[in-house]
Amino acid sequence: MLPTTINNPTNDEQQLNISIFNELCQQKNEENTYPLAQSIENSIPIYTGKDLRLSFKSDMTQDYKNEFTHIFKEGPGVIVIKDFFNNKNDIDHMSHIFDELLKQQGKGAGDHFAKDGKNGRIWNVFEKSAMYDSSSFIQYYKNPLLQMVAQSWLGPNYQVTTQLNVIYPQGKAQQPHRDFHLGFQENEEIKRYPLHMQKMSQYLTLQGGIAHVDIPLDAGPTQLLPFSHQYDLGYLAWRDPLFIEYFKEHYVQLPLNKGDALFFNPALFHAGGENKTTNINRNVNLIQVSSAFSKPMETVDLYKIVLNIYPELLDLYQKNLLSGLALDSILTASCDAYSFPTNLDTDSPIGSLAPKTVKELTLEALTKNWDLLTFKYKLLAHQQNRQS
Ligand SMILES: [Fe+2]
Structure with missing residues (x-):
């Protein structure tokens, strides 16, 4: 019942x-x-x-x-x-x-x-x-x-x-x-x-x-x-x-x-x-x-995805066509929104226990209006800092 x-x-x-x-x-x-x-x-x-x-x-x-x-x-x-x-x-x-x-x-x-x-x-x-x-x-x-x-x-x-x-x-x-x-x-x-x-x-x-x-x-x-x-x-x-x-x-x-x-x-x-x-x-x-279960089923390169969709995202964001909720949804789906696994030597958290996520970085890029090249540079640095 x-x-x-x-x-x-x-x-x-x-x-x-x-x-x-x-x-x-x-x-x-x-x-x-x-x-x-x-x-x-x-x-x-x-x-x-x-x-x-x-x-x-x-x-x-x-x-x-x-x-x-x-x-x-x-x-x-x-x-x-x-x-x-x-x-x-x-x-x-x-x-x-x-x-x-x-x-x-x-x-x-x-x-x-x-x-x-x-x-x-x-x-x-x-x-x-x-x-x-x-x-x-x-x-x-x-x-x-x-x-x-x-x-x-x-x-x-x-x-x-x-x-x-x-x-x-x-x-x-x-x-x-x-x-x-x-x-x-x-x-x-x-x-x-x-x-x-x-x-x-x-x-x-x-x-x-x-x-x-x-x-x-x-x-x-x-x-x-x-x-x-x-x-x-x-x-x-x-x-x-x-x-x-x-x-x-x-x-x-x-x-x-x-x-x-x-x-x-x-x-x-x-x-x-x-x-x-x-x-x-x-x-x-x-x-x-x-x-072994803390893993998804397929290997997905989220860095590649978010970099590819960024120009379109930025355009929509600037034209006010992405509401807060929709923006949050697309970012959670297309970015890694979790801090781990990472390299704690090079990606040390600042002011908290958990390092910055790609979702947070992408949101920062949109709100600060970074061009694609700036975003790419920061994203690659983020990716590099998390590798062992
Ligand atoms: Fe402990």
């Missing part, structure tokens, strides 16, 4: 409710829900790499994957895997590449999550490390545990992106946040997405981090709020002072050793911890694994 009225859930900051959030975050894992975990600390199931590697021989891999899926979806949202790397040389070789790449890059590379100099960041270190040293890259990324955990959330196929994040001694904690996709957008933009899309976005990515050094509690392992990914309005909540306060009172941290990893639902509230030490560079290789 069809409902007589359509009642879409409301999607704005007025609906934020800290009691509902609290109820979700106060959940505890039922006993024996995760029998394969070695232990559960602060509500976070902990697995050993050794057990997971043994599962490949004992046909238990799917059982582990089923537990992970449940944890990321209905459970606390986060797991730790001790000895994710059993050969620490693989970590050391990659750490060496990170050091060399940091030296090459020098100071001043953008990190929009921390004050200058307190954080080190290598964007797209996945590709950079592959280009720098293929043998170390292969040793590191042939780790079958990465595939196992990624497949538990995303299915057989996926795309890996990684960034090095270093919190230097005395580096402050990050603000709590959610991660890519909507963790990179401002509230006004988030609200334009219906609530089901906000919730769905967490199924498109798995977030993780691999410890490249021992990270005791005072070196600031990631602060985590188990179960917080279950709050539907969470993308609008993480900037709210009440929720920030709640996070600061309730987050948990687990110390990590070199070669350990943690993985979590990208909607989980979390923050890089404060590094209170004087001598530990807290190096973590941050991982997002993206669903």
Whole structure:
């Protein structure tokens, strides 16, 4: 039977409710829900790499994957895997590449999550490390545990992106946040997405981090709020002072050793911890694994399209023949209106977390009356800046 009225859930900051959030975050894992975990600390199931590697021989891999899926979806949202790397040389070789790449890059590379100099960041270190040293890259990324955990959330196929994040001694904690996709957008933009899309976005990515050094509690392992990914309005909540306060009172941290990893639902509230030490560079290789489904069916060159239709668009715009709504519609259809994927070295966002889109650029061109040559020049620069 069809409902007589359509009642879409409301999607704005007025609906934020800290009691509902609290109820979700106060959940505890039922006993024996995760029998394969070695232990559960602060509500976070902990697995050993050794057990997971043994599962490949004992046909238990799917059982582990089923537990992970449940944890990321209905459970606390986060797991730790001790000895994710059993050969620490693989970590050391990659750490060496990170050091060399940091030296090459020098100071001043953008990190929009921390004050200058307190954080080190290598964007797209996945590709950079592959280009720098293929043998170390292969040793590191042939780790079958990465595939196992990624497949538990995303299915057989996926795309890996990684960034090095270093919190230097005395580096402050990050603000709590959610991660890519909507963790990179401002509230006004988030609200334009219906609530089901906000919730769905967490199924498109798995977030993780691999410890490249021992990270005791005072070196600031990631602060985590188990179960917080279950709050539907969470993308609008993480900037709210009440929720920030709640996070600061309730987050948990687990110390990590070199070669350990943690993985979590990208909607989980979390923050890089404060590094209170004087001598530990807290190096973590941050991982997002993206669903194969975050792609369209056909390869379409939107740059080519918008460049080709620009003279006609400009003409219509100048003659007032394109209303606001029609203009918006044609631009959304013919331009990439989303900021990602991009190259965060050369296309750093200015004043926000998300770089300028082709749609925004084209709108600027029309309103400023750029001729075709100027538009072409700016468009090509935009395209170039986004390439790796
Ligand atoms: Fe994050």
